[in-house]
Amino acid sequence: MSPQQTSPTAQHQKDADLVPQLTSDCVILGFHDNQLRVLLLRWKDTPFWSLPGGPVRQSESVDAAANRILQERTGLDDIFLQQFRIFGEEVRYNRKEIQDKLKHIIAPDIWYKRAISIGYYALVDYSKVNPAPDAYTDECRWWDIQEIPSLLFDHNYMIEVALESLRRQLSWQPIGYNLLPDPFTLPELQRLYETILGRNLDPRNFQRKLLRLGILERQEARRRGGAFRSPYLYRFIKEKYEAVLKEGGLLFV
Amino acid sequence: MSPQQTSPTAQHQKDADLVPQLTSDCVILGFHDNQLRVLLLRWKDTPFWSLPGGPVRQSESVDAAANRILQERTGLDDIFLQQFRIFGEEVRYNRKEIQDKLKHIIAPDIWYKRAISIGYYALVDYSKVNPAPDAYTDECRWWDIQEIPSLLFDHNYMIEVALESLRRQLSWQPIGYNLLPDPFTLPELQRLYETILGRNLDPRNFQRKLLRLGILERQEARRRGGAFRSPYLYRFIKEKYEAVLKEGGLLFV
DNA sequence: GCAAAAGTGTTCGAAATACACCCATGT
DNA sequence: ACATGGGTGTATTTCGAACACTTTTGC
Secondary structure (H helix, E strand, C coil), X not given: CCCCCCCHHHCCCCHHHEEEEEEEEEEEEEEECCEEEEEEEEECCCCCEECCEEEEECCCCHHHHHXXXXXXXXXCCXXXXXXXXXXXXXXXXXXXXXXXXXXXXXXXXXXXXXXXXXXXXXXXXXXXXXXXXXXXXXXXXXXXXXXXXCCCCCHHHHHHHHHHHHHHHHHHCCHXXXXXXXXXXXXXXXXXXXXXXXXXXXXXXXXXXXXXXCCEEEEEEECCCCCCCCCEEEEECHHHHHHHHHCCCCCCC | CCCCCCCHHHCCCCHHHXXXXXXXXXXXXXXXXXEEEEEEEEECCCCCEECCEEEEECCCCHHHHHHHXXXXXXXXXXXXXXXXXXXXXXXXXXXXXHHHHCCCXXXXXXXXXXXXXXXXXXXXXXXXCCCCCCCCEEEEEEEECCCCCCCCCCHHHHHHHHHHHHHHCHHHCCHHHHHCCCCEEHHHHHHHHHHHHCCCCCHHHHHHXXXXXXXXXXEEEECCCCCCCCCEXXXXXXXXXXXXXXXXXXXXX
């Protein structure tokens, strides 16, 4: 969240253009080095980090607001985005503390009223992202999900809830399609599932199950570069993948 | 939704007490005569129906707002409520049409700005509900899910989305616990699942699966009254039921 | 006694699990 | 040559699907 965190080109738009007290916040997830990672922002001249987020404009849907934020931070369009929760407690965090920490960046009266945040998670191809800070922040970068620092607002909690939702929706969400490069290898896909599920899977069983679904096509080429046997590359057959997800899914793989 | 639809005792509170442009709407579901039913309201001196809903107060969480609305319409406290979607399109329905249809009840300028609705579904024990209209409506009653009329706002769509979410979350939601009377019979539970899933289940397999989970205890008494064999009554063993749901569920039963 | 719904057991095939060895590659 | 990770097959068990008859009850 963060009420006024809009794009640099739009930062002076009047309050009247914004839906009052409502923000979209994005938990942007990528996958790299066998780790889930989250994109975080560091506020100008501070050591404080938070999720990307911002207000909803009167002229856009809440989904569009999240898409806009995502586009601005990652450079990517047409990203997989999923609403996972509204954060609408009356007291979500210590507003006084936030006023104080960010007073040199944002007028304290912005924080006078409670904010209600719509939580989204986004699944993106790590290798395609160009992290970019906004007008209120100095730095935008990936953090390993295991090493996230203490964040502003209730953003640590938001990330927890996002991951929990992701896990529960695993079977119906195109995780692989969005989080992996294209093409990808089966070990990569397996490690992605292992990371999200938090447990190891048997490579033989994993492979058999996935291939049985008929949603993958093996490519001619193999991935090269490791000091070991080259794995096959695969692509999702988009239509089949989506059909399988729709009708109930990759049951826990 | 419906911006000003508050309790009769609170209807004159100032706009300043409300979170602008934000409402909670509730799809209240009950189960009766082997049918899912929804609680709807008919607006004063009109033939127009809608879901119960209302604004969020500055002094309450969005969940609390939904609970309040539910309590007022059903007389029930401590109900199972689940946020399922935000309806945040810029144009959700024809505002002019609503202004016109409800102008004798609500000042048209209420509808000047878009409203963003938080959709909740609630699962309630049909037999315990006392439907009660609010200050803006004449009538509050159950409608069979198959026979819902054309509703105001985008409420038909909201109900569709609620049912879809319910179906997808079936395995992790305490459907039986909340939608059935206590105690209940296995055939009742089976028909509940059949109704929600939209397909028939084999009674032998259903029974075996449910009993295997160890979440039910059979009572001494049986349900009497039908012109047929008396079924056994059961109760959920709450702790075990919740444990099973938590760790992944009644997989499609 | 009859109509209506409840209760119950067995068989079969599919899928999940468990398990270990050889292969390809870069260093 | 060796270390690293990739690729693959089989045996066993578990689970889900299919299927039909007998029992109880109120009328």
